[in-house]
Amino acid sequence: MAVTVSIPTILRTHTGGEKSVEASGSTLAEVIESLENDHGGLKSRLVKEGTLHRFVNVYVNDEDVRFAGGLEAKVTDGDTVTILPAVAGG
């Protein structure tokens, strides 16, 4: 299952500057493993102790995966996964 993953500025150091990369998997967790294989270091920026990092928002197409099963969110061929750092603070 090929998906397109959109990478935010701050993580492009892991993708050689690429804004968007290809990955595969049928769940978000598998997509992240696939990203990690090709672009080492990305996983630890996204996942902490088995869940998505609270500083990062991940969307499958238009849906925030927090409302779609988190790392278990289903991904199908042709989907776009978008990673965006949360814009937040105190």
Next chain:
Amino acid sequence: MLQIRRDLVDAMVAHARRDHPDEACGVIAGPDESDRPERFIPMLNAARSPTFYEFDSADLLKLYRELDANDEVPVVIYHSHTATEAYPSRTDVAYASEPFAHYVLISTRDPETHELRSFRIVDGEVTEEPVEVVETYLFAHTGADDVPDQD
């Protein structure tokens, strides 16, 4: 240094005053690699809190898609502090993830006079920078310093 038009400064301050005592937040977009803030985009503080701000997750996706489509970047990311000084909190630093953005903080704790300061936040390190308020970018004409509002 942040060079920014006076009308954009006024718009951020007005937004901060309007949402006080909750924190206000938003972005000023500009052409990619221009470092020139141009398009004022106030955002909803999904936390609606006097001590926290967060862009709504759906709004965030919409914003970044729009910026991408226009070849724009968030040149300025601003938010207000309503009871403390205009300096990044530990939480601000932990979340900061746009190394090329100017993080502008506006304090509205004083009802008469606002405080507006700008910072770079890279890899957890905060560096304050001067703010130059100009009337227009066209001639790189320098206006007077930012005058505190009198409302």
